[in-house]
Amino acid sequence: KGKNHYFVQVAEKGVFWIKLRTRGRSAHSSMPKAGVNALMKMVEVLHKLGLYKPPSVPTREVKEFLRRIVGEFESVEEAIARLEREEPWLAEGVRTNMMITMVPTMIKAGIKENVIPDECETVVDCRLPANFGLDYLKDQLRKALGSLEDVEIEVIGADPGTSSPYDTIFFRKIEESVSKFDPGAVCVPSTSNGGTDSRFFRAKFGTIAYGFRVTKLDVPLDEFRRMVHGVDERISQENLVYRTKMLVDIVKRVMG
Known part of the structure; x- marks a missing residue:
């Protein structure tokens, strides 16, 4: 639309x-049938995770994001398709916003080169749409693993997603500042796939917390994303x- 958008x-x-x-049963690796390879059992688990297609959950924030970017739409998928024609990377980010992701990041098995491992552990980084919790994660895991049994699940870290309302005086002050520095630009409520310190303030104190990093692209977008x-x-x-100038201006508007 020829406008700059500030997320x-x-x-x-x-x-x-x-x-x-x-878990499996150790044996000498020269006699594969003598043991039960826990690592091979984990391969099947990871294969199941890789194939799983989680459902999309169009949150209020995602719908508003799309509306301010592409305009009015009849369905979320239609809006994403329109966005994809212009900004494929952004459309992919919106799709990720709407679904749980379960990504294996670490794996450990075996004690020696010639011993069949009797135990294998994999750490999986899971990201859930805002305001979904552990019960939803466990339900999606069960669906992903299907009929697989004997898979132990241990939660080693839990930070539920959070959100803040955007129909606020605070948000409007940000919009005013953006209009001053970049007339015609649009502020867009967005969802982060990563974690920030805002979640602690929202969860503990009910604080309205926003993440706002102003960046004018002075390198190609692909290069910026790789950085x-x-x-x-x-x-x-x-x-x-x-x-810095814009953040100072926002503080003055909010505090004034």
Whole structure:
């Protein structure tokens, strides 16, 4: 639409870390039939996780995000399809916002090169749509694993997702500041797939907390995305000054 869009994070997905454990029976690896390989059992578990297609949960925040980006729409899928034609990476981010993701990140098995492992552990990083909790995660795990049995599940980390309302004076003050620095720009309530410190303030104190990082793209978008948590993560001096000026302006508006 020829307008700049400023994302204001009003919600974030929950972060749950789980440990999956399979057990078998040790034996010398030269005699595979003599033991039960826990690692091979885990391979089947990971295969099931990789194939699972979780349901989409279009949250209020996702619907508003799409409305401000693409305009009015009849269905969420139609809106995402329209967005995908212009910004495929952004459409993929919205799809991820709406579903649970379960990504294996660490695996441990075996004590020696020639011993069939009798235990295998895999850590899975799970991200849930905002305001969904452990019961939903367990239900989705059961559906993903299907008929597989003898898989132990241990929760080793749990930070439920949170959200803040965006029909607030605070949000409007951000919009006023954005309009001052970039006339015609649009503020868009967004959901973060990653975790931020906002969740602690929302959960503990009921604080209205927003994530707002102002960035003018001065490098190609693909390059900018690769820099996030990369070896060359940075922002330009121009962006640092621009961001600081706008944040100071927002504080003055809110406190004034």
